[in-house]
Amino acid sequence: xxxxxxxxxxxxxxxxxxxxxxxxxxxxxxxxxxxxxxxxxxxxxxxxxxxxxxxxxxxxxxxxxxxxxxxxxxxxxxxxxxxxxxxxxxxxxxxxxxxxxxxxxxxxxxxxxxxxxxxxxxxxxxxxxxxxxxxxxxxxxxxxxxxxxxxxxxxxxxxxxxxxxxxxxxxxxxxxxxxxxxxxxxxxxxxxxxxxxxxxxxxxxxxxxxxxxxxxxxxxxxxxxxxxxxxxxxxxxxxxxxxxxxxxxxxxxxxxxxxxxxxxxxxxxxxxxxxxxxxxxxxxxxxxxxxxxxxxxxxxxxxxxxxxxxxxxxxxxxxxxxxxxxxxxxxxxxxxxxx
Amino acid sequence: xxxxxxxxxxxxxxxxxxxxxxxxxxxxxxxxxxxxxxxxxxxxxxxxxxxxxxxxxxxxxxxxxxxxxxxxxxxxxxxxxxxxxxxxxxxxxxxxxxxxxxxxxxxxxx
Numbered sequence: 016x017x018x019x020x021x022x023x024x025x026x027x028x029x030x031x032x033x034x035x036x037x038x039x040x041x042x043x044x045x046x047x048x049x050x051x052x053x054x055x056x057x058x059x060x061x062x063x064x065x066x067x068x069x070x071x072x073x074x075x076x077x078x079x080x081x082x083x084x085x086x087x088x089x090x091x092x093x094x095x096x097x098x099x100x101x102x103x104x105x106x107x108x109x110x111x112x113x114x115x116x117x118x119x120x121x122x123x124x125x126x127x128x129x130x131x132x133x134x135x136x137x138x139x140x141x142x143x144x145x146x147x148x149x150x151x152x153x154x155x156x157x158x159x160x161x162x163x164x165x166x167x168x169x170x171x172x173x174x175x176x177x178x179x180x181x182x183x184x185x186x187x188x189x190x191x192x193x194x195x196x197x198x199x200x201x202x203x204x205x206x207x208x209x210x211x212x213x214x215x216x217x218x219x220x221x222x223x224x225x226x227x228x229x230x231x232x233x234x235x236x237x238x239x240x241x242x243x244x245x246x247x248x249x250x251x252x253x254x255x256x257x258x259x260x261x262x263x264x265x266x267x268x269x270x271x272x273x274x275x276x277x278x279x280x281x282x283x284x285x286x287x288x289x290x291x292x293x294x295x296x297x298x299x300x301x302x303x304x305x306x307x308x309x310x311x312x313x314x315x316x317x318x319x320x321x322x323x324x325x326x327x328x329x330x331x332x333x334x335x336x337x338x339x340x341x342x343x344x345x346x347x348x349x350x351x352x353x354x
Numbered sequence: 355x356x357x358x359x360x361x362x363x364x365x366x367x368x369x370x371x372x373x374x375x376x377x378x379x380x381x382x383x384x385x386x387x388x389x390x391x392x393x394x395x396x397x398x399x400x401x402x403x404x405x406x407x408x409x410x411x412x413x414x415x416x417x418x419x420x421x422x423x424x425x426x427x428x429x430x431x432x433x434x435x436x437x438x439x440x441x442x443x444x445x446x447x448x449x450x451x452x453x454x455x456x457x458x459x460x461x462x463x464x
Contacts, residue, residue, distance in 0.1 A: 128456075133455065235412075235414075236413070244454065245385075245456050246454045246455075247452070266418075266420070267420075268418050268427055268452040270416040270453060274453075316430075317430050
């Protein structure tokens with residue numbers, strides 16, 4: 016599915032919802048927990064318009080947003096790699112490796128917290144942080160405003176998106192957030208099955224779903240349509256460097272020392288490697304980690320415990336997770352940047 | 355929504371966590387703070403009264419406050435368990451879940 020930047024894109028009732036109405040008697044109650052929300056959570060003071068989405072897209076792909084004029088948002092959030100970067104951890108200014116992996120921006124519209132440690136509540140709050148972060152895009156925001164204001168094409172785009180508001184931190188962050196809010200996963204086989212199409216996923220995936228909700232205890236954290244809980248958990252990963260306090264930096268409470276936000280499970284086939292530090296290259300390795308109950312016991316979430324899954328059960332879980340990949344993934348056309 | 359309804363005392367030993375009488379019960383259900391079946395954003399208590407936070411979700415919660423007037427951390431506890439805190443100082447105490455921080459309420463201590 017090609018992105019078309021129309022605000023209407025966010026309002027279209029997905030085909031799967033229509034299917035759900037058709038097959039509602041077939042869809043069991045537990046499956047209803049996974050139905051796609053009909054509307055996105057409302058943005059704060061930033062109604063989605065075509066002009067805002069268009070401006071946000073251009074900004075998202077423009078490397079002039081970085082201090083080096085070489086790194087754009089899309090450098091790390093690459094549409095061709097699941098809107099992430101395919102690396103264990105991100106690479107920022109000066110080709111320096113970052114401490115955490117680049118999360119996909121897909122479905123971040125549904126998140127109540129942004130970043131692995133949840134330090135931003137909204138996409139608007141999040142959007143500027145990587146731009147000004149010295150380790151990431153290393154841009155002085157005052158200089159960025161001046162640079163953009165000197166580009167005639169941007170002046171018109173900002174005026175169209177935010178009339179009479181000008182080019183400033185607020186309009187830059189709101190435009191990027193408006194665009195990101197349109198980056199939503201499309202229907203996956205699992206969604207068709209939720210809607211009542213029994214043939215949409217195979218028997219192994221169905222067994223995997225039962226394990227997901229049962230013996231494997233995945234739903235302790237991976238819940239609902241977006242398979243996350245807006246929660247923070249220490250899952251016992253072995254640190255590759257100095258231990259990362261994670262959420263504890265935001266809320267110094269013992270339970271969240273080394274805890275990170277539960278990520279979505281959608282589009283996993285396109286967003287390897289996995290975990291907040293890119294620890295695992297494959298989903299099988301991820302499941303084996305959970306099957307062991309984690310590796311580091313200090314600070315470990317009480318939700319973590321050995322699962323005693325058999326090899327066949329892990330195969331079934333993998334089959335289920337594979338049904339969460341969009342049938343027709345969201346793609347994007349790189350914009351011509353204003354001059 | 356604010357509640358100021360005084361509950362019949364419920365003894366903490368029922369929930370296995372405290373020997374102190376509980377003046378109020380706040381449930382955690384569907385990652386929300388709930389009183390008497392309805393989500394709440396704030397409750398009012400009197401100085402010296404206790405609130406029991408009872409986990410009704412099938413996963414752990416961890417209720418805490420880092421408010422200026424009172425800091426507490428009830429730790430992580432599972433479904434069916436309750437832990438209580440006594441509010442000794444007047445003012446507004448912000449209460450959150452560390453694991454699910456969208457869970458937020460205030461306790462107005464009078």
